[in-house]
Amino acid sequence: MDTSQEYVILVDDMDREIGTCEKLEAHQKALLHRAFSVFLFNERGELLIQQRAAEKYHTPGLWTNTCCSHPAPHEPIEVGIQRKLFQEMGINAPVSKIFKFTYKAAFDNGLTEHEVDHVYIGEYNGIPNPNPEEVQAWKYSSLQEIKREVKADGNGFTPWFKLLIDRVEEHFKTISL
DSSP, X not given: OOOTTOEEEEEOTTOOEEEEEEHHHXXXXXXXXXEEEEEEEOTTSOEEEEEEOTTOSSSTTOEEXXXXXXXXTTOOHHXXXXXXXXXXXXXXXXXXXXXXXXXXXXXXTSOXXXXXXXXXXXXXXXXXXXXXXXXXXXXXXXHHHHHHHHHHOGGGBOHHHHHHHHHHHHHHHHOOO
């Protein structure tokens, strides 16, 4: 997958913009950059998760939240979310921010995610139309079932998803979508 034309927003540890960088280079050098993670639940409380396409340059074939990506330079996060939700999953859905956190995860291929991740939640009850270059499979599943799957095979899920699932569950219990 060609990522040479995509840029991320570099940030300091307070999430203040300090520049931009080509996306692959940011992951090669473990540079701190801004990202977002979206968790969409249906009316039955099931989370829509995706399996990343085998062609992705990091974490290919792993299960993760509904959508995760980066806002483009000079793009508000909410605009980036809608752009990537449609690009990856073929859907539009309103979302609300629930928190942000910073994490760093190194991968076997020498790349590293080092992100200030803005986490959003929303409701979607439809059938997605995923882009096969981004997503190879999807499903709705209860949080309890997902947590059982993570416990049984944590290597089948992205590192950020495993860090987020419990915190998102706590927020999901306290809000109504």
